[in-house]
Amino acid sequence: MHSSDAAGTPLNWDLYRTAVVDIRFGDRTLRVGPRPSGTVEGCFPAPAHGATIHVITAWNPLGRTAPADANARAQRLLLDDVRRQRLTWWPAQGGDVRGSHREESVAVVGLSDTAARDLGRRFGQDAVFAWTPRDWRVLACATGAVAAGGWAVSGADHARAGLAGPHELPRGFTYVCEDERGM
Numbered sequence: 001m002h003s004s005d006a007a008g009t010p011l012n013w014d015l016y017r018t019a020v021v022d023i024r025f026g027d028r029t030l031r032v033g034p035r036p037s038g039t040v041e042g043c044f045p046a047p048a049h050g051a052t053i054h055v056i057t058a059w060n061p062l063g064r065t066a067p068a069d070a071n072a073r074a075q076r077l078l079l080d081d082v083r084r085q086r087l088t089w090w091p092a093q094g095g096d097v098r099g100s101h102r103e104e105s106v107a108v109v110g111l112s113d114t115a116a117r118d119l120g121r122r123f124g125q126d127a128v129f130a131w132t133p134r135d136w137r138v139l140a141c142a143t144g145a146v147a148a149g150g151w152a153v154s155g156a157d158h159a160r161a162g163l164a165g166p167h168e169l170p171r172g173f174t175y176v177c178e179d180e181r182g183m
Contacts, residue, residue, distance in 0.1 A: 008142070009143070010063065010126035010127060011063060016127045016129075016138045017034060019034075019096060021033070021055050021105065021131075022092060022094075023045070023053070023090050023091075023107045024092065025045055028155070030155065031153065031154050031155070032131055032151050033151065035136070035152045037135075039149070039150030040133070040150055041151070044132075047090075048109050049109075050132075052109070052113070053108070054107070054113075054128055054130050055092050055105050055107050055128060056105060056119055056120050056123070056125065057075070057078070057094060057105040057106070057123075060103060062124050063126050071104070075106075079106060081119065082106055085110070087110040087111065088110055089107060089108045090106070090107045091105075091107075092106055093105055113137075116130065116139065117140075120139075120141040121142060126140065135148055135150060135151065136150060
């Protein structure tokens with residue numbers, strides 16, 4: 001993953017760059033994680049219609065662990081804001097690949113990178129994620145810093161059990177694959 005403006009990155013930047021995100025689309029959960037630039041493994045979810053999916057949380061503002069009730073309250077306020085804007089969204093969780101740290105999040109379609117950063121900043125966040133059919137980016141909320149790279153997607157339920165490879169996706173779900181993107 002390539003970073004630009006490294007001087008303007010948050011303290012936990014390396015943790016954000018290696019984080020994975022589970023997004024729940026109905027009864028299916030997909031795990032997306034970073035890969036080297038130019039790598040796309042798996043299929044981009046069709047419900048996003050090819051638009052950028054931004055992943056934002058309200059948990060642990062300013063990179064400090066907050067009490068569970070404060071995190072839940074902040075996340076409800078974030079969801080209220082997303083609903084008020086009438087954005088398409090899905091429940092998500094971001095965290096480390098081992099699952100030892102997880103934060104409730106929301107995956108949103110309909111925001112620009114600037115608007116996603118602004119929303120993250122309003123909730124005290126260091127960074128938000130941006131996922132497109134071509135790349136996975138970490139966007140610093142307070143600066144223009146970006147870490148960009150490729151991505152891999154798998155069925156999160158299988159990935160947690162250690163069973164899924166990058167192309168073992170849940171059955172019965174529609175994806176936009178490389179041949180459908182014209183790549």
